[in-house]
Amino acid sequence: MVDLAMNIPPQPANRALAEHIKAGISEVLTRHDAESVSCYHHPVLESAALQAARTWLGPMLDAMGQSQVLMCAGTQGAIFNLLQAHTRRGDAVLCDPLTYPGFMRAARALGLKIIGVPADASGMLPDALERSCRDTGARLLYLNPTIQNPTALTMPAARRQDIAAVLRQLDVTLVEDDPYRHLLNDAPPPISTYTSGERSYYLASLSKCLLPSLRAAYVVAPSGQATATLLESFAATSMGCSALLAALVQTWIVNGTAKSLLGEVQLEARSRQALTRSFLPDSIQAHPSGIHLWLPLPPQWRPAAFSHALEDVGVRIAATHAFGVENELPSGVRISVGGARSHAELSAALQKIQTLLGKNQIASSSMVV
Numbered sequence: 001m002v003d004l005a006m007n008i009p010p011q012p013a014n015r016a017l018a019e020h021i022k023a024g025i026s027e028v029l030t031r032h033d034a035e036s037v038s039c040y041h042h043p044v045l046e047s048a049a050l051q052a053a054r055t056w057l058g059p060m061l062d063a064m065g066q067s068q069v070l071m072c073a074g075t076q077g078a079i080f081n082l083l084q085a086h087t088r089r090g091d092a093v094l095c096d097p098l099t100y101p102g103f104m105r106a107a108r109a110l111g112l113k114i115i116g117v118p119a120d121a122s123g124m125l126p127d128a129l130e131r132s133c134r135d136t137g138a139r140l141l142y143l144n145p146t147i148q149n150p151t152a153l154t155m156p157a158a159r160r161q162d163i164a165a166v167l168r169q170l171d172v173t174l175v176e177d178d179p180y181r182h183l184l185n186d187a188p189p190p191i192s193t194y195t196s197g198e199r200s201y202y203l204a205s206l207s208k209c210l211l212p213s214l215r216a217a218y219v220v221a222p223s224g225q226a227t228a229t230l231l232e233s234f235a236a237t238s239m240g241c242s243a244l245l246a247a248l249v250q251t252w253i254v255n256g257t258a259k260s261l262l263g264e265v266q267l268e269a270r271s272r273q274a275l276t277r278s279f280l281p282d283s284i285q286a287h288p289s290g291i292h293l294w295l296p297l298p299p300q301w302r303p304a305a306f307s308h309a310l311e312d313v314g315v316r317i318a319a320t321h322a323f324g325v326e327n328e329l330p331s332g333v334r335i336s337v338g339g340a341r342s343h344a345e346l347s348a349a350l351q352k353i354q355t356l357l358g359k360n361q362i363a364s365s366s367m368v369v
């Protein structure tokens with residue numbers, strides 16, 4: 001089975017990852033004694049890791065205004081904690097019509113109503129957002145505006161400004177989840193820079209540009225009581241992030257490894273995206289250095305049938321229904337290019353996708369049982 005369903009960064013082609021990890025851990029243990037990195041909390045390590053956020057996030061941090069930076073064990077948990085801190089069971093929360101499944105999982109676990117707001121090729125429509133806020137009483141919007149999961153679209157700066165204007169006008173909280181930003185060299189400013197941080201939480205995961213197993217993300221949060229509540233919620237669910245991994249993140253950012261590893265991931269993502277374009281139709285939506293793409297399906301295929309038929313020939317992908325919050329959803333599948341172990345494996349899987357696209361829908365065995 002080739003897994004093109006998990007959105008993970010590809011291993012750098014130069015196979016340097018093991019060396020980076022070995023050298024990073026060794027540097028951590030040279031600078032800090034084993035006791036410091038093996039405890040639950042270490043104030044000095046924590047503040048060094050937070051200091052490194054200035055280097056990683058750069059000038060956009062200042063542009064977010066009255067904010068403070070926190071660190072947590074990945075954005076998935078932070079999304080859950082934020083929803084818990086800002087909503088009550090039965091509340092409506094807004095998002096794109098196709099959205100990150102982990103957001104839906106967290107919202108469902110908390111008994112929230114998930115409402116998809118209409119979007120076009122530039123992302124969520126500001127008028128529709130305003131209408132949805134008024135109609136549903138929703139006070140929280142979740143967006144992933146850069147190389148969106150799953151559509152791979154990036155919201156342009158002008159639309160970001162218009163969305164921020166609606167949020168400011170209606171005093172709605174934004175959870176801006178931006179894990180793919182660093183894969184682009186020219187991403188538009190975060191929406192949170194236009195809201196000046198007052199009602200925005202900006203989530204910067206390191207999973208998609210470095211390693212998912214770092215379980216580390218920065219959260220840029222408004223100062224004040226809301227953030228104190230969030231910190232309590234982090235403590236209640238995960239006790240914060242691992243001191244050892246936080247020290248590794250800080251070391252990598254400060255000594256430049258994070259930047260070079262990111263460059264290697266981008267390079268490999270670029271060459272895999274080029275490979276996909278040689279197999280798949282022009283209708284795919286993708287960023288040249290993204291780690292996933294969206295493939296709209298031809299009319300003869302329903303997404304579930306397509307993914308089942310593909311699984312029967314050994315390729316796993318993710319279909320519309322994993323991302324959808326409405327009944328009438330665009331028909332498509334998300335293909336993640338990072339999971340294949342080599343270009344040869346990716347090519348073989350893409351060949352199977354290409355072949356299936358040319359066929360008519362068949363009832364696969366997994367659909368019949």
Ligand SMILES: Cc1ncc(COP(=O)(O)O)c(C=O)c1O
Nearest residue numbers: 007074075076100144149205207
């Ligand atoms: C949009 C989005 N947010 C968050 C995550 C999970 O991030 P983390 O590994 O930091 O929990 C993913 C993983 O696929 C994602 O696509």
